Structure formats: structure tokens, C-alpha cells
Amino acid sequence: MRYLTSVRYIDAVARIGSIRGAAEALAITSTALNRRILAIEDELGVPIFERLPRGVRLNSAGEILIHYIRHQLSDLERVRSQIADLSGVRRGHVAIACSQALLPYFLPEQIAAYRSEHPQVTFGVHLRDRADAEAALVDHAADLAIVFEPVRLADFHTLLRVPQPVCAVVGERHPLAGRDILRLGECLSYPIALPTAHYGVRHLLEVAVQGSALRLEPTVESDSFEFLRHAVLAESVVTFQIPIGLPDPDGQGGTCRIPVDPRDVPTGVLYMGQLKGRVLPVAAARFAAQISSALADRYEVS
Amino acid sequence: MRYLTSVRYIDAVARIGSIRGAAEALAITSTALNRRILAIEDELGVPIFERLPRGVRLNSAGEILIHYIRHQLSDLERVRSQIADLSGVRRGHVAIACSQALLPYFLPEQIAAYRSEHPQVTFGVHLRDRADAEAALVDHAADLAIVFEPVRLADFHTLLRVPQPVCAVVGERHPLAGRDILRLGECLSYPIALPTAHYGVRHLLEVAVQGSALRLEPTVESDSFEFLRHAVLAESVVTFQIPIGLPDPDGQGGTCRIPVDPRDVPTGVLYMGQLKGRVLPVAAARFAAQISSALADRYEVS
DNA sequence: TTCAACTGCTGCACTTTTTGCATCACAGAT
DNA sequence: ATCTGTGATGCAAAAAGTGCAGCAGTTGAA
Numbered sequence: 001m002r003y004l005t006s007v008r009y010i011d012a013v014a015r016i017g018s019i020r021g022a023a024e025a026l027a028i029t030s031t032a033l034n035r036r037i038l039a040i041e042d043e044l045g046v047p048i049f050e051r052l053p054r055g056v057r058l059n060s061a062g063e064i065l066i067h068y069i070r071h072q073l074s075d076l077e078r079v080r081s082q083i084a085d086l087s088g089v090r091r092g093h094v095a096i097a098c099s100q101a102l103l104p105y106f107l108p109e110q111i112a113a114y115r116s117e118h119p120q121v122t123f124g125v126h127l128r129d130r131a132d133a134e135a136a137l138v139d140h141a142a143d144l145a146i147v148f149e150p151v152r153l154a155d156f157h158t159l160l161r162v163p164q165p166v167c168a169v170v171g172e173r174h175p176l177a178g179r180d181i182l183r184l185g186e187c188l189s190y191p192i193a194l195p196t197a198h199y200g201v202r203h204l205l206e207v208a209v210q211g212s213a214l215r216l217e218p219t220v221e222s223d224s225f226e227f228l229r230h231a232v233l234a235e236s237v238v239t240f241q242i243p244i245g246l247p248d249p250d251g252q253g254g255t256c257r258i259p260v261d262p263r264d265v266p267t268g269v270l271y272m273g274q275l276k277g278r279v280l281p282v283a284a285a286r287f288a289a290q291i292s293s294a295l296a297d298r299y300e301v302s
Numbered sequence: 303m304r305y306l307t308s309v310r311y312i313d314a315v316a317r318i319g320s321i322r323g324a325a326e327a328l329a330i331t332s333t334a335l336n337r338r339i340l341a342i343e344d345e346l347g348v349p350i351f352e353r354l355p356r357g358v359r360l361n362s363a364g365e366i367l368i369h370y371i372r373h374q375l376s377d378l379e380r381v382r383s384q385i386a387d388l389s390g391v392r393r394g395h396v397a398i399a400c401s402q403a404l405l406p407y408f409l410p411e412q413i414a415a416y417r418s419e420h421p422q423v424t425f426g427v428h429l430r431d432r433a434d435a436e437a438a439l440v441d442h443a444a445d446l447a448i449v450f451e452p453v454r455l456a457d458f459h460t461l462l463r464v465p466q467p468v469c470a471v472v473g474e475r476h477p478l479a480g481r482d483i484l485r486l487g488e489c490l491s492y493p494i495a496l497p498t499a500h501y502g503v504r505h506l507l508e509v510a511v512q513g514s515a516l517r518l519e520p521t522v523e524s525d526s527f528e529f530l531r532h533a534v535l536a537e538s539v540v541t542f543q544i545p546i547g548l549p550d551p552d553g554q555g556g557t558c559r560i561p562v563d564p565r566d567v568p569t570g571v572l573y574m575g576q577l578k579g580r581v582l583p584v585a586a587a588r589f590a591a592q593i594s595s596a597l598a599d600r601y602e603v604s
Numbered sequence: 605t606t607c608a609a610c611t612g613c614t615g616c617a618c619t620t621t622t623t624g625c626a627t628c629a630c631a632g633a634t
Numbered sequence: 635a636t637c638t639g640t641g642a643t644g645c646a647a648a649a650a651g652t653g654c655a656g657c658a659g660t661t662g663a664a
Contacts, residue, residue: 610660612657621648
């Protein structure tokens, strides 16, 4: 929609933090962009950017305005997708911010399934930790967030909660392989590979050993869940992940998942949510519904 | 804001129902307006108006769009007023849809009080019956609605409820004058003047006589509360109104109000509310707060 | 029917707005 | 002091929007 170019420009300048930089990204000259901003500030009667030696930054009036602008822009997307829906075609774009566990198996399958029904819908999948995922919702960079054990929930409207017990993952020739359930102590008697500190699984494990005689002494640490899953194939270590990030229990490629006794490690929760107060575009809402039902089939949800 | 001219035009066309008519109202030529609409429809990919022999009307895509547009326009007003508030000046416009009872005393006083504090704020006061007041909220023609006993509350978010017992109003020389409380039967033994059927007070009275031996046989009917108040001065009739629409009990100009026993006539409720899900501009929100506290001082509120 | 009055739409000339180039003034980093 | 980055501005070209006159179509009354 042409008539919103000015506000798109403001959004870009706010994100990029410099008029010249945003101009380049928008493929126009800085002159045109600068003039549009001056014009808007003139109409508004107050400046919305403070000019710094290294660029511009929103002032408080600008902060108010940018919230309005981003709502306006994403509402327009919703309206367009609703209107497209009227004529039978479902189109649109769904932007998802999620944690690593969703990347290898779950989301690719779900997106493929959705796109086979509605090929006009495009997807964006962005890896974000818990705090950044909520931030992405707030500045409308994402429609949906799927995160494990989120910290704060101020602007987060929960659509779904899925319990995810922490599972030990071992190679199929590891001594623990084939067990039905494990006590945490058993796992920790072998060399372990852990995600780095700020991830949800690590947090749950830290909580678990708190006040017990057990200690977490990882031989390998990584911020890549994919690396950890492959580490158990390469050497005889135990790592911990949540079910949704693991391959199907049948026919898995050489790894073995065993739930850890919930008496030792509290069960984590995976949350799907959206920005509080926002109305999602048709495509995003329907995709969220699909995810909900897919998760309900696999796990107990609430 | 210049950049919203196109959507303002669409709003006008939708309200007026004809391009040429709207063009005249907007002080431009029909050519320009027509072209803007064609351009928007072109960008959107679908028409938003259906062309009728006598003008245009929104189609279903247009209905979706107009909701978005009106939200956008009124949100901009809120943003502007919030930004103005940052610099200390409270400006803006408050549009109120209300029933007749608010017009003679209450609203003029309240608006005068508010404007003495914030002269930059302008007001619009629109007489609407209960259904139309809610419609005015929905299409953003009003920020606040103050109505008596509203019928449906689908898009209405109640901000305040004030009980308003039905009062008999008589001239100061009427036989009933000076009483503290009246039974309905006493009133109906005199000639009565009533509001026409669809008003709240009339409705409460109709309910009251339902299934009793009493009957409402008005000698005068009017849709003007002002006329009814003056009727009791001109001849010896009894009429019925709610307290907020009556002059101060002390020093009133020749009329006398006496509550009707609530055992006979159920107490009505005055509602103040806004459009559900909307965030009001600063001025409207503060005015609503002032009204709330003013009413809380006078009546029991909930 | 016939005609007037209304509708939305369109080609062309004109006006207004927006854009881009070259340049300036300023602030921090080197 | 120099250099590199920033946003702002005068001026001319390009683009977008506007108004006039006139088109085709429908409705409703004579």
C-alpha cells in the first residue's frame, strides 16, 4: 500500500538508527527520506527523532508513534490476508520466533504440512531466546513465539502450554540406552554434555541439583542443540533435551531418549503465544491452530 | 496528517454513499476522489465498493477495510493527544453520544469544568438513542457513550453504572408537590405526560404497570424531555424523569421532583461506556474519569 | 417512450509534490 | 589538523495528484 510508505520509512529509520543507512536499505536517497521525516515531524508539531552525531534515535514522542505505526502496519497485513481469504485464496506471511528445539523436526514438518494446503503463505523462522522472542512480538517482527519456559509474560498472550519432560539423550551403545526412565544421579555418573547456562533445559537441571549432593560438571558445553545431539553419536556422553527437539523415538538415527524421573528434574513447559491484544492475520491464526492440534495429538496440552 | 488523506476519503465515501457527494463534502472534485479509490482498489487487488446506480456501497472486503481505517484514524487521534500530553498541553477532541437526560444540566457543567482546565480540548455532544449510541462507538463517531438502560452490549465496554430511580416531576403547586416519596398509583390518578415508547423511563413504567391493575394513559406524549419538563409548569400534569436530567433540587425553577417508590417502578441504570477493545485518547479518558468522579459524588455508582 | 438528472469513469492539460544531485555544517575518531 | 561519518538544504527534474470537459449507464418522472 503506497499510502503507508512514509510510516514504513519511519519504521525502517527507527530500526536501523540512521537516515542514510535506512535510505540505502529502502533503495532511495537520504534526501527523500530525510525530507519525509521532516515533513512528518512538521505535521506532528514535534520531532520524533533525536539527532545524534552518529545517526538518529527515537525520542519519547517517537516511541509512542512507532508503537502506533507498527500496529498499523501489521494490522494492514491482517486486513489484506482477511480480504484475500474472502476470495478463497489464503495468502500472507507468518513470522515465528522460537527456540532451537523447534528447528530440527517440529517446525519444518508443520510448515511443510501447512504450505501443502496453502502454498501462497510464506514463513519466516527466527531463532530467538526467551526474552528476544517476546521482544520480537512487541515490535511486530514476529506473529507467533514458541519458547521454552519463558521468563516474563508482560506482553505475551499464551495460546498453548505443552509439558516437556527433560530427557537424557545417549548413543544407542551407551550403557544407559534402552532404559525406560532414569534417575538424575545415574545420568550424572557418566560424562555429560550440556547446553550453556541461559537455556531452559540447563536451568531446569541447575534447579534440580540445587540443594542436592549432585553436581553438574559437563565435559562439553555448547549453545547448539544440534551439536549436542551429534555429540552423543561421536563419543559416549549423556546430554539432555526436550522431546520436541528430538527425532521420532522409532527409527531414530542412532540416538536414544530416556525421560529423567520428574521427581529429580521438574518438567518444563513449552509455550506458544502471541502479542497481547493483537489480532493475528488469518494465516498466522490458522497456523497456530494447526500447531495446537498437532501438539495436542502428541503431548498433553493445556 | 496528510499521509492518511486517502483513507479519510474512503471513510467519507463509505459514510456518504456516493463519490460525487463525498467529493463535495471534502471540497475536491469527484475526479480526484474517484481516482484515489480506484488506485486503492488496484493496490488491494479487489474492489472495496460495489457500484450501484445511485452511488456506491462497501462490499464485504470494504467492510473489513473500513473497520481497519476507522481504528487507524481514531488511534492516530489518540497518539497525537498522547504526544501533545508529553509537552504538557492537553489537546484533542472528545465526541460523546448520549441520551437526552444528559443534555440540559449535567454535560454542559462537566464540559465547562473540564474546558476551564484544558481549553485546548474541544467537545462534540451528539444526541443518540441507546442503539445509535453504540453504533456511534462502533464506527468511531463517538469516543464515549452515556445512555440509560442500554439494550445490547456487544461492543460496549462499561466504564460506569449509575442507578437512577425514576422520579415524578410536578409543578410546585401540584397536589403531589412536597411529598418525599410516591407510589405509582398516586401519580397515575393525575393527568400524566410521558416520553414516547422507546425511551428508558417509559420502558420502566411500562414494565411497572405490566400485570397490575394500573394503566398508563398519558394526556401528553413527547420525544422531548425538555418539553415534558416545561409541560408541568404550564399545566397540572405529572411527568417522569431521572435525577440527572433534572435541575438541582434546591432552587429549582418551579418544578418539584419526587422519587417513585422502587417497589412500584424498578430503578433504572445509566451507563457510561466506550468501544470494547479501544484505547481512548488522553482527553477522552481523562474526561471520562472526571465524569466518573462527579457521578460518584452525587450518586451511588458501581 | 422520452427526457432530465443522477451516477461512476476517462483523456488531456495543468499544478503540486516528491525525488535526486551537489553541497553545507557539524561532531567524533584518527 | 584531517578525515569520515552524520543530518540538513537549494535547485532542477521526475512523478504523482488534480481539475475540466465529456463519456456511458441507470433511474424515475412526464
